[in-house]
Amino acid sequence: MGNDSLVLLARLLGLVIAVVVVYWFLLLKSTFAPRKGFTYTTIHALLMVIGFILVSGEAILIHRWLPGSKKTKKAVHLLLQGVALLSALIGMWTKFHYESGIFSNFYSLHSWMGLLSVSLFAAQWVTGFLSFWHRGQVRETRTTLLPWHVFLGLYIYGLAIATAETGILVKLTHLQTKRNLPRRCAEAVVLNGVGLGLVLLCALVIASAVLPKSGNEKIVYSSQDRPNVWLLDFSFFFFSF
């Protein structure tokens, strides 16, 4: 499969997930604290899945399809990641208004994974801004930082999705044990569907980012015996070098 089809598939799947999450938000009320109406926690899932994960995935894919100059692509990438960071911060903040206060968030794996991914994301955004956009650094420093930027960015993306999976599981377990939601019901199907959709999206986005473009597999043989092959194509990240 060509790289272009992967990008297209990833963006389509992202759209489907966004629609399903909004549908879940609007129609399946039991998940979203029905007795209290619209609350801070109500929008946590929306901000985290759509604002953080989906927007961040779009930002990763920008370099693969957006036409225009290098500068435009980098500006859009930075801007979208900024929107994702802001959503993540507001999404975390909504949880600080919950019944038991801020510190109730520090006893679960979901919270720790979330705190880790948002902190890393913030650090990554600032470092990316300084070393790529600000252009204050010499080319050599940026060349050394690049594989770390790419690796860390994709790692954080995966970690955010893993955190979402734990969040979905916590929510469903809570509904099943505290509110007697049956194991087989529309809401469980929708929630598990979003979970599996995110797992697939993660694969598509990372594959689009790292696998070589079709017809672009540049292979350099350094010797007959042990060819030296660079198979992952990161040239698209070097627009400004």
Place this chain on the structure above:
Amino acid sequence: MGNDSLVLLARLLGLVIAVVVVYWFLLLKSTFAPRKGFTYTTIHALLMVIGFILVSGEAILIHRWLPGSKKTKKAVHLLLQGVALLSALIGMWTKFHYESGIFSNFYSLHSWMGLLSVSLFAAQWVTGFLSFWHRGQVRETRTTLLPWHVFLGLYIYGLAIATAETGILVKLTHLQTKRNLPRRCAEAVVLNGVGLGLVLLCALVIASAVLPKSGNEKIVYSSQDRPNVWLLDFSFFFFSF
């Protein structure tokens, strides 16, 4: 940080996680169905964390540190991944003996993610065996398959770890809601610690595998304006090409 230090750190962290999981298995009885003694489900966590995830991580790192011929490295990689696959299959099988039978496993996100990662792992092992070990295919086919093998392998590794996180969370939520385990207790700390340890291990193993070795950043400039850079070093996977 050099690549060698990353490999060392990853292997040390894997060892620490294994020790903590065994300690948890032997001393913190509440997690492991104390009333029934040693059961099928008792060993699910051991098989999945140590037998599947940790052994599979070791297999990924083999190419980065094991001395010896290419053939030896590939044989050890294949063998270790075989052990990991076997552990995963037995680990899944233990759940089929649980109270509610096989089909109770198909209603949770944890199960679906687990089924997906083990199925992909099995397919990956067979494809890897056929295309790399068996040597029946021509060099060109293997060159085309390689980036997919590497990408899919690392993706499955990450997915297995995400699945483990959901498993830990399900277990802790179950203990807290059904058996009134307090939110702050030794067992919660140990379980969440294993969860965060696995998140860190995932980063270290993937970074060791894909980041360039120190002093090995081969950069090819194809033009002054837009250099063509292959930053991720997969040459180590080409031992037999």
